[in-house]
Amino acid sequence: MIQITPQNIRMWSLLGSCGAFGAAAESVVQENSNIVMLTADLCSFAGLSRFSKMYPDNFFNVGIAEQNMVGVAGGMAKEGLIPFVTTYATFASMRALDQIKVNMGYMKLPVKLVGMTAGLSVGILGATHISIEDIAAIRSIPNICILSPADSLETVKCVEAAVQIAGPVYLRLSGSMNNPPVYKADYDFVAGKAITLKDGEDITIIATGTMVHNSLRAAKLLEEKGISAKVVNMHTLKPLDVDAVKSACSSKMIITVEEHSVIGGLGGAVAEVLAGIEKKPEHLIIGVSDSYKPAGEYKYLLEQYGLLPEQIAEKIEQNYKK
């Protein structure tokens, strides 16, 4: 069992979600030798350098061939192994999308697909490397659970959960190194059960991934303006915690915040639930606008898309006053 100590939480936050993933991988394999890690020439990037040396039999670098990697993992999963497949989120999801559909969706082979640097964090490398479409693409395929941890500790929790989940999982890792922690101590994580991090009377902010932290900060800014915001961490995007969305309907406004396209991600998933509810408040979808912007550093791109805490607060305030 991995030790959740203040020191470890600090270390994982410094390492970011990829480093935290690697630490979690080293922990889970000690309890289950059927766990194998695959990567498409991104061993160190995926935080697996130490794992590859400690557990060489459980580690497979398949080269730069993502479609094959997902298929190989499918074959391994059928034979009783628990394969984690790692690469950049954009290649993990869309380069191999048909393999994901056939292996993970259609055949329900328990492959654990790990998308590193989802969202905008590697935006300096250009639009080829950002991943703002992965949730939409994978969410539309039946039978795949989608986990989107809010910070490095939750990344560790999600790796443990992915091992326990009998079916296929897409683990969406957002953020970069120095990932700001949302959780500072151990807590109960149950896949499919959203977590209320802050109570509030007026509005409900439902966020996922890195935007949980930014939403908490936005909520603080909104308090100063007299708007009381509840903040919900929707760490599981599929199956969505429908009850959490329904209970948000008692607020005066629902806001979804995500580091993903405003099309088809958390906002889309929540809107699909709201569509079937008669009495519901206005729903504001905050995310990456439907566009590719020029390459830039992470924080710069977050600003370009209006995803910094102050910008989130401002957007909510503008719409709330309407």
Add this chain to the structure above:
Amino acid sequence: MIDDLNKIAAKMRVDMLNMAYSAGKSGAHIGPALSLTEIMTALYFSVMNFNPQNPGDDCRDRLILSKGHGVMAQYAAMKQLGMISDDELLSFKHNNTKLYAHPSMNSEMGIEFSSGSLGQGLSLGVGCALALKLKKNNSRVYVILGDGECNEGSVWEAAMLASFQKLNNLTVIIDKNNIQYDDFTENVLSMNPLDKKWESFGFDTEIVNGHNIEQLLQVLNKKSEKPTAIVAETVKGKGVSFMENNPQWHNGILSKELFDTAINEIGGVL
């Protein structure tokens, strides 16, 4: 023994024609199934460790039909093994059937994986072969590809990994019938010389007449330190003269008249 196997192959051809006729106006991939007849016969009735009474046995050899549209040949083998009844056979391509037009993963039937989207079976086979080695299980993995299917890049991604990982428990059989969906492979995207391609990707490569069971058994039973690729030269629609080597019979509709003609021809073999 070879005679017996050829008799089974002839019966399988009748089964396939019955399935194709039963599929009615939706048509059936009869040409690419008939080209597989002897390959399936050799595997199921001689080469593979496969117990029809216990198709999920962990000791079984794994057969992955990556060119899923040829599945009638696999169903026909299962019929001859007593795993599929006459009634079930004729449910092929009907609503709610177990016998999909492309195989659907079914451990009770010994269908390892679903297929239909081309170019994916070899990756699955590589995954199985790696896992079997890790589990110290001596079973073998057989993957059947089409020659047209070899257009898919993912096939070659998997081939690279198979030889790099020295998967000597893996055999790839390429049903080289020289016809793909649109036309002869020569007119679409020729892969020739296909054997040289597999060889250069690190496979122990053999070329055989894919309708000669004796030749097939010889190469299928050969041991190698490398993964094996068998380029089986076949005839699309083999056994039915009007279908043979005719691109129109990649997927065709059998009228009563054509069905009777075809059955008579195969009957002649019986």
